[in-house]
Amino acid sequence: MSNLFNIEIVNPEQTFLSKENVFEVVIPAVEGEIGILKDHIPIISFLKPGIIRVFSESEEQNFYVEDGIVEFKDNTLSVLTSSIFDLKNADKNFVSESISSAEAELSEDNIDDQKRFLLNHKVEVLKSLSIN
């Protein structure tokens, strides 16, 4: 029996990615990374800034996301996000801009702990990208 399932990544403008032959997807959920295999129980969660790894038989794809919702049901993983890009096409200017805007937000005083944590995390992830 095959151990493959479907993934759909949708952003507001279009269906970003739709594949039917992935065997593992790692998503950066708010409470830690989740690795999803076939027949995972139905789950709804949302994302923090991080990298979605999609493993299919032939290749591995990496996407950076900032936020979004994931739903897994009937062996279909749906990712709804408004900010996503393929690491292969990462735009250096965009990344550094995002870093500086996040850092600017961090320097403000009136943000709560949760937001501070998310921003810190975002900066961390983005910085690790630009090294690669």
Added chain:
Amino acid sequence: MPSLDDLRKRITSVKSTQKITKAMKMVAAAKLRKAQENAEKGRPYSEKMNNVILNLSKSITDKENAPKLLVGTGEEKVHLCIVLTADRGLCGGFNTNIIKKAKSYFEKIISENKTLKIITVGSKGYDQLKRQYKSYIVENISFKESKNINYFDADKVGKIVIEKFEKNEFDVCAIFYNKFKNVITQIPQEQQIVPLNEDKEDKDDSGNDNDYEFEPDEDEILSNLLPKNISTQIFKAMLENSASEQGSRMTAMDNATRNAGELVDRLTIEYNRSRQAAITKELIEIISGAESL
């Protein structure tokens, strides 16, 4: 009776107007295809979003403490209406239809002695509403600069709405836009986004058999998701609207081109007749002049 020269001038002017409307029709047709494509591409997102929220709201047991964006504030005093229109005219009844729909809703609210607040998106809506409802308009947003409909614009509107909700500035929020059915038909829509309408819930209860695992818990996901849903709904409305606008403009310009053609035909007949009349008159004058000699 207009002179021959007047008629000739009139025909040329109608012909050049026809050229313009024809060009506008072509442009609208090209843009329509793109807008329609975008609207179709954008649909999965809002559909999925709705699904997730539906599943979530089913699993919420404690209705009392559910997020207010979902169940409402428990009151219905202040209505916020977001009227989405185009930035440009010359598109038939497109803007007027939305305004009409919105106005009838406004009248109902005012007659029930509730407070009305209006946000207009798109300059045409503002122009048409400011005469009658100026005092109710709290915000006027226009995205003239952005060439394409994008999510960031919708998000801006969404953030304004959420900010106002958090400040308790309204209880119910509805958006008005044109739903794109086909090129000829656009249906003005009124959609309530806060609190979320639950009319879809009776669709089926079969969803209950797959109990979701939530991480973190339902409440937290919902409170994170609902603000996003508002932006998504507004974005969807904007997409539908832009497709409708182009469709409506295309039909309107097609009609205008056809009318101009008819007008040219009629004017040409009139021109030929009066020219013939003038010639006949001259002939009669010459002949009767010759006879009297």
